[in-house]
Amino acid sequence: MPELPEVETTLSGIAPHLTNKTITQVVIRQPKLRWPILANLAEILTGQRIHAMMRRAKYILFSCDSGTLIMHLGMSGRVRLLTSNTPPGKHDHLDLSVDGYLLRYTDPRRFGSFLWTEEPPDQHPLLMHIGPEPLSDELNGEYLWKQSRKRKIPVKAFIMNSHVVAGVGNIYANEALYLANIRPTRAAYRITRQQYDKLSITIKTVLKQAIAKGGTTLKDFLSSAGLPGYFQTVLNVYGREGELCFQCKTKLKSVFITKRASVYCPRCQK
DNA sequence: AAATTCTCCTGAAGGC
DNA sequence: TGCCTTCAGGAGAATT
Numbered sequence: 328m329p330e331l332p333e334v335e336t337t338l339s340g341i342a343p344h345l346t347n348k349t350i351t352q353v354v355i356r357q358p359k360l361r362w363p364i365l366a367n368l369a370e371i372l373t374g375q376r377i378h379a380m381m382r383r384a385k386y387i388l389f390s391c392d393s394g395t396l397i398m399h400l401g402m403s404g405r406v407r408l409l410t411s412n413t414p415p416g417k418h419d420h421l422d423l424s425v426d427g428y429l430l431r432y433t434d435p436r437r438f439g440s441f442l443w444t445e446e447p448p449d450q451h452p453l454l455m456h457i458g459p460e461p462l463s464d465e466l467n468g469e470y471l472w473k474q475s476r477k478r479k480i481p482v483k484a485f486i487m488n489s490h491v492v493a494g495v496g497n498i499y500a501n502e503a504l505y506l507a508n509i510r511p512t513r514a515a516y517r518i519t520r521q522q523y524d525k526l527s528i529t530i531k532t533v534l535k536q537a538i539a540k541g542g543t544t545l546k547d548f549l550s551s552a553g554l555p556g557y558f559q560t561v562l563n564v565y566g567r568e569g570e571l572c573f574q575c576k577t578k579l580k581s582v583f584i585t586k587r588a589s590v591y592c593p594r595c596q597k
Numbered sequence: 598a599a600a601t602t603c604t605c606c607t608g609a610a611g612g613c
Numbered sequence: 614t615g616c617c618t619t620c621a622g623g624a625g626a627a628t629t
Contacts, residue, residue, distance in 0.1 A: 436606045
């Protein structure tokens with residue numbers, strides 16, 4: 328599923344080809360996504376210039392003349408750029424054309440969304456309450472420590488809450504906690520200030536590393552061969568239940584925290 | 598206020 | 614071989 332690094336890579340892949348272009352056509356084949364696509368969205372967008380594109384959490388924002396298009400890829404959403412209008416497949420729900428390119432959105436599970444707002448996007452109900460960007464200076468040990476006082480939920484659920492920090496998904500939460508030597512089940516309020524200092528750093532580390540890896544797949548956004556090949560960073564724990572910790576050779580354990588697989592080293596993570 | 602449960606959807610996996 | 618059932622998974626909404 329697209330996590331923050333994949334969304335960032337998607338943005339890097341498509342933004343240079345869409346920025347400062349005028350939208351010539353929008354085709355909506357399936358408006359029933361997570362929220363229904365606005366009935367007149369195609370009409371609204373056609374003729375508008377995209378003057379900037381940015382990411383906020385796992386949302387991609389298209390800043391247009393009279394408002395902002397807000398895209399989320401959900402669980403299974405992908406976009407790619409086509410240079411010719413090839414026949415759409417079963418799950419190709421939306422096309423957005425500019426001069427020379429067609430952005431095609433594919434999403435089998437339809438958990439993604441396309442929203443439109445004419446207000447500043449940071450005032451949109453979905454973006455207004457989202458926590459700081461994990462790669463910004465706003466995410467630091469002091470912030471996490473303060474936010475976690477009196478909160479009894481497992482630290483892993485805490486850092487995956489988008490109202491606490493934006494865009495930390497399951498894979499990277501597992502990996503960051505491993506590198507910070509913190510057990511994912513530990514109650515958020517019991518983590519020390521020093522541990523949060525370390526955790527804020529390891530969150531940035533794992534995300535930056537994945538984004539760097541993603542850079543190598545940029546060309547795929549323009550490939551006729553298909554969808555971008557997503558990437559895996561060096562994973563220390565995620566998907567390695569029962570295998571040995573690279574550090575101490577102890578067998579990795581797995582528990583479920585709010586329905587999500589959480590793998591950790593019982594020796595390295597306390 | 599914080600925590601938990603529900604919800605959307607479909608491909609994939611498991612059972613028989 | 615194939616049909617039927619189960620369920621993950623991001624994140625907002627509803628509920629406790």
